[in-house]
Amino acid sequence: MRTSRTSCKRPQLPGWGLTFGFTIFYLTIVVLIPLLALFLKSITMDWNEFVATMSHPRVLAAIRLTFGASFLAALINVVFGSITAWSLIRYRFPLRKLLDALVDLPLAMPTAVSGIALATIYSHTGLVGSHPFPLGIKTANSSLGVLIALIFIGFPFVVRTLQPAIEDLDQEMEQAAASLGATRFQTVMKVTIPSLLPAILTGFTLAFARALGEYGSVIFIAGNLPMKTEIASLLIVSRLDENDIAGASAIAFVLLTATLLILLLIQAIGWYFNRRTGRQA
Amino acid sequence: MSVEVRSVSKTYGNFTALRDIHLKIETGELVALLGPSGSGKTTLLRIIAGMDTPDAPSTATANADETDGSIRFFGEDVAKMSVGQRRVGFVFQHYALFKHMTVFDNIAFGLRVRPRSSRPSKSEITDRVHRLLKLIQLEGFGQRFPMQLSGGQRQRVALARALAIEPRILLLDEPFGALDAKVRQSLREWLRRLHEEMHTTTVLVTHDQEEALEVADRVVVMNQAKIEQVGSPAEVFHHPASEFVIDFLGNVNVFHGRIAGGNFQPGPLSTNSSQLQSAGTSSSANKIYVRPHEMKIARMKEDADAIEATVERINRAGVNAKIHLQTKQNDQVRVDLPLDQLDALALEIGERVYFKPIQARVFAPDYTI
Numbered sequence: 001m002r003t004s005r006t007s008c009k010r011p012q013l014p015g016w017g018l019t020f021g022f023t024i025f026y027l028t029i030v031v032l033i034p035l036l037a038l039f040l041k042s043i044t045m046d047w048n049e050f051v052a053t054m055s056h057p058r059v060l061a062a063i064r065l066t067f068g069a070s071f072l073a074a075l076i077n078v079v080f081g082s083i084t085a086w087s088l089i090r091y092r093f094p095l096r097k098l099l100d101a102l103v104d105l106p107l108a109m110p111t112a113v114s115g116i117a118l119a120t121i122y123s124h125t126g127l128v129g130s131h132p133f134p135l136g137i138k139t140a141n142s143s144l145g146v147l148i149a150l151i152f153i154g155f156p157f158v159v160r161t162l163q164p165a166i167e168d169l170d171q172e173m174e175q176a177a178a179s180l181g182a183t184r185f186q187t188v189m190k191v192t193i194p195s196l197l198p199a200i201l202t203g204f205t206l207a208f209a210r211a212l213g214e215y216g217s218v219i220f221i222a223g224n225l226p227m228k229t230e231i232a233s234l235l236i237v238s239r240l241d242e243n244d245i246a247g248a249s250a251i252a253f254v255l256l257t258a259t260l261l262i263l264l265l266i267q268a269i270g271w272y273f274n275r276r277t278g279r280q281a
Numbered sequence: 282m283s284v285e286v287r288s289v290s291k292t293y294g295n296f297t298a299l300r301d302i303h304l305k306i307e308t309g310e311l312v313a314l315l316g317p318s319g320s321g322k323t324t325l326l327r328i329i330a331g332m333d334t335p336d337a338p339s340t341a342t343a344n345a346d347e348t349d350g351s352i353r354f355f356g357e358d359v360a361k362m363s364v365g366q367r368r369v370g371f372v373f374q375h376y377a378l379f380k381h382m383t384v385f386d387n388i389a390f391g392l393r394v395r396p397r398s399s400r401p402s403k404s405e406i407t408d409r410v411h412r413l414l415k416l417i418q419l420e421g422f423g424q425r426f427p428m429q430l431s432g433g434q435r436q437r438v439a440l441a442r443a444l445a446i447e448p449r450i451l452l453l454d455e456p457f458g459a460l461d462a463k464v465r466q467s468l469r470e471w472l473r474r475l476h477e478e479m480h481t482t483t484v485l486v487t488h489d490q491e492e493a494l495e496v497a498d499r500v501v502v503m504n505q506a507k508i509e510q511v512g513s514p515a516e517v518f519h520h521p522a523s524e525f526v527i528d529f530l531g532n533v534n535v536f537h538g539r540i541a542g543g544n545f546q547p548g549p550l551s552t553n554s555s556q557l558q559s560a561g562t563s564s565s566a567n568k569i570y571v572r573p574h575e576m577k578i579a580r581m582k583e584d585a586d587a588i589e590a591t592v593e594r595i596n597r598a599g600v601n602a603k604i605h606l607q608t609k610q611n612d613q614v615r616v617d618l619p620l621d622q623l624d625a626l627a628l629e630i631g632e633r634v635y636f637k638p639i640q641a642r643v644f645a646p647d648y649t650i
Contacts, residue, residue, distance in 0.1 A: 176442075180394065180446055181368070
């Protein structure tokens with residue numbers, strides 16, 4: 001972020017050419033070439049075929065579910081992840097380090113393993129799933145199951161992004177608010193949360209992006225009913241199974257473009273906030 | 282009387298931050314708590330503000346008063362009041378401004394968080410914030426964010442924010458500590474003028490003796506969890522009550538020696554006792570203290586008790602020249618001399634001179650052995 005204006009014209013630090021060259025090279029082989037291949041594959045279809053593939057109700061339903069559940073999961077994670085990060089940083093209690101390590105578990109576990117674990121626990125006979133089932137709430141084989149899996153895998157991103165931000169938070173700011181007569185609730189709402197907003201936004205973005213692409217942990221719990229609980233990444237895989245490579249690429253391309261646009265939008269909101277508060281000199 | 286601190290102590294584990302502190306602050310006064318870091322001055326300020334709680338008074342002591350360990354504002358015990366209820370304006374060293382809010386919103390914060398019943402109307406808030414912006418000479422800066430201001434400007438905003446709630450007492454914790462010398466000097470003078478206008482009872486914590494002596498009506502010198510001396514700036518400077526105070530308030534030369542028969546006989550120095558200003562009983566004092574400006578230098582041994590030394594260094598920057606002398610015993614002595622006197626003497630480095638204290642002090646030794 002700091003490089004923006006001055007260093008583009010004349011980089012002062014030595015090694016700029018080398019590091020920038022490497023960055024471009026790396027991004028090209030790791031990101032750009034696969035993306036290009038994806039794009040080239042999907043343009044083997046003509047426009048009518050492309051529209052037909054994309055406007056298929058099953059495809060639309062899968063995309064809607066993927067974006068909707070991911071958004072909701074990221075939102076829920078922001079709330080509970082913030083609370084978790086807050087208590088891990090601000091309070092001292094026994095087993096804090098252990099709890100802190102547990103946060104990373106969803107990242108470290110093979111997604112298939114967590115998927116099977118979630119499916120078992122949340123099935124209608126499972127440890128958790130058996131309780132809401134008599135009330136008519138299905139936690140597995142439903143879109144709720146998709147949401148649960150996406151919350152699970154997005155959680156560490158929010159906690160890990162917020163922890164350093166909470167640690168850096170100037171506690172004197174809260175004391176100042178208290179000395180000015182603000183209640184604890186007012187202080188949290190008007191001072192603490194707004195100060196953490198950039199980090200909250202970043203955490204949300206990461207959790208959201210992770211959820212959009214999630215495959216392994218979702219497919220075991222979702223039930224994968226077309227039109228109901230089928231997510232976009234699963235649809236892509238089934239298209240590949242049907243040997244419809246162009247169709248799979250088209251869906252993937254649209255998914256990717258939409259993701260990129262949403263991420264850019266969230267970034268732009270973040271820039272706007274930072275610019276407003278003058279955080280970037 | 283605005284603030285009364287009665288027998289307040291504070292310990293953190295094994296560390297004693299405050300030991301049985303008694304302090305009274307009169308209404309409208311500007312009092313400076315002065316001391317080195319770790320002397321307990323900030324802890325005392327935070328206890329007055331209600332951000333720290335003093336230790337519970339030990340009831341074991343025979344003469345324990347039930348008001349021990351209490352803080353009173355205008356006679357009212359505030360021990361159980363929260364920071365917000367005490368209505369103190371607190372200014373932090375590092376400003377603690379709300380970074381996501383404009384200057385205007387920062388200053389208005391204390392008014393806007395009030396319960397609806399006592400909250401001023403919107404236009405009243407706007408009026409008051411504009412008056413405060415004018416007071417801190419930042420009119421037209423209301424829509425800026427703290428990050429867009431200089432350090433000195435930020436601290437003025439922090440002060441305005443504290444003043445907005447019309448505090449009963451204004452508490453400043455090293456308010457100018459993070460600023461550079463020039464800004465610090467001008468803010469210091471500005472604060473003094475502001476205090477003359479508003480007459481809000483103010484407690485200022487500082488480790489800068491110059492700041493304390495210049496700004497405050499009264500100075501409370503603190504050291505190692507205790508108050509060493511309370512007095513006007515002139516009193517503490519010219520009549521320091523202890524070795525610590527004289528040492529902390531400016532430069533001082535220390536001579537080691539003994540008092541014998543009313544005469545002090547330091548290693549190299551002999552001074553008539555009539556010139557000694559003693560604090561406490563000085564019968565067995567073994568150090569005498571002489572400020573650099575309380576010395577005279579001559580080229581000839583005019584007085585029998587003048588001491589021989591060589592000129593090591595002369596620094597002419599300032600109102601007084603700072604002259605470093607070295608005695609035969611390799612003791613370093615500092616003498617401040619007005620520039621015209623220095624010129625009259627025409628001293629050169631390496632020259633032999635004779636110096637003599639005009640005024641000196643001895644203190645009763647601490648019986649801490």
